[in-house]
Amino acid sequence: MHSRNDARFKLSALAIATSLALTACGGDSDHNDVGGGETPQMQRLTRIATLPLGSEATGLFLKDDGEVFTNIQHPSDANTTVDAEGNIYKFATVGVIEGADVRKPFTAVSVPETPEEKQVMRVALGRYNVLGQQGDAWAGAPQPSLGGIAVANGQALIKVSNDPDFNGWVPVSEDEGYLFTNWEDRPGGMSRLHLIRDGEGRWVVRDNDATMVDFSSVNGTWVNCFGTVSPWNTPLTSEELYFDDTIEWNSPGEGGVQDLADYLAGEINSDYDAAYPNPYDYGYIVEITDPTGTPTPVKHFSLGRYSHENSVVMPDQKTVYMSDDGSGVILFKFIADTAGDLSSGTLYAAKVKQDTVPMDAAQVGFDIEWVELASGNNAEIQSWVDEYDGITAADYVEGENSYISEQQINDWAEAKLNQDLDNSGSVAANPFGDDRVAFLESRKAAVKLGATGEFNKMEGININLKRARNGVEGDGPQAYVYVAMSDISGKMTDSNGLVQLTNEDTHCGGVFRMPLEAGYNVSRLEMVELGGPYKPDDAANTCSVEGLASPDNVAVMEDGRVLIGEDTSHHENNMVWLLDPNG
Template sequence: MRLAVALAALLLAASVQAVTLPPLERAIAYRSILRTGNTAGKSPWRFGQVLNKAGLPVFEVDESGNPTEEPRVSNNPDFSSLIETTGPFGARKLYLITHFEAPAPSVQYVVELGQAPDGTLTPRNMKPVDWSALGGLWNPAPGSAPPGAPTWGARSTSRMPAPSPRPPTWPASRPRWTPAAATARWRDTWPYWDVYPADITLDLIKQKFNPYKYGHIHETRVDFKGNVNTFKWYTMGRLAFEMAYVLPDKKTVYLTDDGTNVGFYKFVATKAGDMSAGTLFAAKFTQTDATNGGSFTTQWIQLGSGVNKDLRALALNTTFADIFETASWTDGTGCPPGFTSVNEGGRAVQCLKLKPGMDTAAAFLETRRSAGYKGATTVFSKWEGITFDPKRKQLYTSMTSIRYGMEDNKKKGVASTTYDKGGNNDVKLPYNPCDCVFKLALDASNSATTMQAMFCGAVAAPCDPEDPTCNPLDTCDVNAISSPDNLSFMPEFDTLVVGEDTSDHQNDVMWSYSLANGTLDRIFSTPYGSEVTGTYWYPNIGGSSYLMAVIQHPYGESDQDHVTDPESTGPEAWVGYFTWKTVAKPTGLKFEPITPSMTDEEKNSPRWTPKVTLYRADRTPAPLRRPARGLLQRWF
């Protein structure tokens, strides 16, 4: 009897001891879902094929500005979200939604995916999204899948840059645009309305183009059957939006602004999960330190409150002249009495007077001007990605470079007052073309209170002609970030993923940054002339984890001559991902880093980390239940 009791006690004691789980090593690779120009299933369309308002193909243009017989296909995919939907009896379907950054208006495709047991994603079918009822999709950029996206079947993205509300003019002697006179953007824009450059006139522009219809956050929803609904949220203002990130409260949305002399914004919805009504704010920064990218305190200025349907009516029936009266700036005296100076958007100083009763129109249709008018900070340069760390309750965000209005009355290190004239000059930092990733602390109401640089890029040392590993085109240090763009946070692993959009690294890179130990590892390198976009983390879809990565416009921004190299991988873009089986109770990860791309073969190809090591918490098994009374006696 005593032996039996002792044996039971030993079993109970052993059962509650923690079991140390060894790290898991997983071989991984970059897997492509689609390259631009590909087809999927029985779809008649090619991935990225540009369509006009009627859903018909847009064609390339000849030297005379007339259409050719070659359909236009965009090599500019950007945010590519994975949306998991649920149907009858718990059936699942997985969709990919990809929008293309250019041309403007652009295109968006929904792709039905198959998912294999090892996580491999295969395109089954594909269709374009119809945005014609909302005037087309203007220059969409990165995006986010809001919390609860599988429930909403939705994700929000952004539109950049917002077109100017001032109509273009040219001499009466040139009533038509010739191909030489039309900019590349406008040449690409008008075929959406089935008007090619050879036929563009000022009357057509006035008739068809209302700039206040563009520059707003949009949302795309897909259900189990593949039905798609589109929304445009005028409630979040009108900017050169780069990113809209919804916090877990499903009310607070942080908004970054891409361009020169831009700001930072926050939208708070009236009701959680409903973006159709709420209040818009702009940030006022006070600098407290200028070292290592700077530190700031943050205050929020309310711009206005509105309801989407009312704001849409304003956008359709309002002109710039209805909102502001303008005057000229005079050096030495500034704006005339009654006018306020604003310096935003790289347009230099402007003198504005808000017309009576137009506060709401200014807040939501001229958001950046309204912010500057009310004293918010509009000096930042290309504010890019943003993501959220729930454990530390802080945001991580990036900018392309510290320049222009962010410098203290300088432009690229040369004395200049252009970008600070008439503005607040709130930011005074040393020029850094390689820029930084910043963190913003949030208070209990999810409002950012401080901002501080976390880590920055650095200008590379001059190249030694005798050093074969030194590339003079890498003007930023290859072992640090350069022009950080898309960000995504992996909270389970305390890891921040950073994608570059840079001209200061010849090959753009995706980095993994460990918050636990501050290490930065290169995990992905893209071919000549491309950038990393669509960086986004999905911790568990059907038992697999996915880190998305898009290779946009290979050979498109630089090194165009290399597209004919024997090692060339072609100008078609990639939409792809890394995947591994989801693990329980992860504590961290470590990607095996890769070296910089050095040879022609490496610079022509995507290169990626071959392995990830996943760390897990110790497992404490549940203790054995004490046997029922009398059971041991019966056993023994």
């Protein structure tokens, strides 16, 4: 078990007695508010949980038994209310909704009203079990604490993150497994908790088996965001680069780069230039191999470099769909050369055609055409990355690019298409003689080749493996790839380009889906649930509390329903929802 030596974590005798009594009789603890005694009436949207003030819902992962991992990211440090189990939610929290099956009917949790309700985690069913909070330490843990991000040699602590994100569950048995949790920071991190179920049916951290994953072999990570577990049971963590233009990477004083330099150097406030990070080392999908042994990271350069929010592998173990977070972003696809091996294959980007232009976002649909960028493998791409080692802030010249320039990207695309894209009067030769541009500057390369770079805040993308396989390879119902967009604005709502959406509810974001076809291809993207309604005069909840606001991570049930976690300032308390697309 992890230890907390602060008095704030101690349960009062009354709280313990109340909690045990409720557990013994099968009732809900008092941070569950389900409108006692009512028969559950499931709606199209049913509220599963409300989160403490200041926090967002991250890390949604649906276990096979219907329990749900979900985290509390960066809650307000003004949260002081103690719940019935002795938890205070002013610290980032990794947890699980346990003791109930979210797949079965339940009554929605209410919207919090009192100051005390707003400061705690409230769930509609079961109980929320706090597995750990930022800074918790376990006996024998080699890293300083949960969320602690140390330098590469482990000798100094850079920070303790308060941003847990993706949860990936790798089961060993019905009552044992490993929980991998991203820590979305610069440098990034990932924890692994070895969980067992105790005699009371609660998940606990096994003594001396909690650690932070060692990323030193891949030069560290950057902003580990959402993720999935592959069909072969390895966690896939996403590096959300959020650094779209390398021209400023080695600008003196660039935020976050000093921390990366410290990580690589093995000391705080290191010589900035001596261990200067290479930008092309970051912005990939990282697979954690040997997850139940010695977790070992492998960066898959082959899947492209951009602001990865998430990747999801189809049941064929070759086709991968990937979301790109930020402004003016792209939907990507990858097809591996070999099933179960993401180290080599072909990268594609989506070119979309909107049904009508402009169009109401609530009914919008797009046809998808896939633009091939290039084929490559990790080893070859790694050799291209290494060519940019040793560039430091001393090489920075304002207005010039120390890395791959816009002109080089244009010239690569001209050579590939045999077209004069910049109206220079001639078609340029490939400046590299290879396809490094496709993998190291994937977003810009895709746009140059004709893909649509107009999406905004493309978040979690996911499937249900069993439903997807049955829907494509068997006689099961239609299966979909779901993708959330938390803020439908910018290039999605302007009057230019291929994407032009109308409806003020776009401020609240929405969830889209793509029907899976033969061969796990998709050729259609359509809105399934627009957020809102938008209520600009409501200062606390500018999006209705009866609808979505800034949907972020998603998980899909075998019956086709969808779990959705929010990352929003449009709700006073972020929420976790269950969406029934047929409701």
